[in-house]
Amino acid sequence: MKNLRIIAGWLLMLAVIECQAKQPPTQVVYRFDDHRYLELKGWDCEGELWYTDTKKNIHTEPVSQFYRIFTRKFVHPSEKYIAITGWGAGGFIVSKDHGQTWNSVRFSPAHNEPNGDDYAPYDDVISFTVVNDQGFLLTKNxxxxxxxxxxxxRLATGGPGIDYQINGDHHHIKPEFPxxxxxxxxxxKRGLAEDTAQYHTNYQDLPDKVPEVKNYQGWDHMRCDMDAGR
Structure with a gap:
């Protein structure tokens, strides 16, 4: 009976070890600074993406599965507005409240690329910079x-809306449809010239180039070990 208990104990221990061995690894793939970072949980550098801010006690999951790291230059000193793109750079996951909640966002609706698309092929992507609560994705074109x-x-609830003219015709943007x-x-800027957003104050006087970032303490690229957990 004693030997059976010992064998059962060893079998249980082996089962626990095997279970633990099958758990996907978690690794830090990006550091914004000394207290904010991104973690990827999964095999072969693909899986869940987690955001942590140790000072604000924030630990949230921007992407629940299939996230692959962005491999181009990535500089992100902004703290309130956090924007993350993945390997294909075909869209963004953003937070406007220091990483507590997240939203998916879209690209420009206009045809901005030589191939007629509204976003660039990944090979044309140069860098992604998020500074002063604005994001800037730079491509070759x-x-x-x-x-x-x-x-x-003017587009807040109860606001007057925005009046504008095109070729002498009067138009109005209602607060109900901001x-x-x-x-x-x-x-x-090419797409903005064909969009009514150009009349919003927050879309006016946008820069022609990525703003300079000085004294950045974070990483300038995401990092991931394909062999983690092996």
Missing amino acids: SLYMSSKPFDDP GPAWGLDYIT
């Missing part, structure tokens, strides 16, 4: 950017 970090007060909130779409 275009600069995609989010709006300035505020909403036009379009995307700040930071929730990425547009080029």
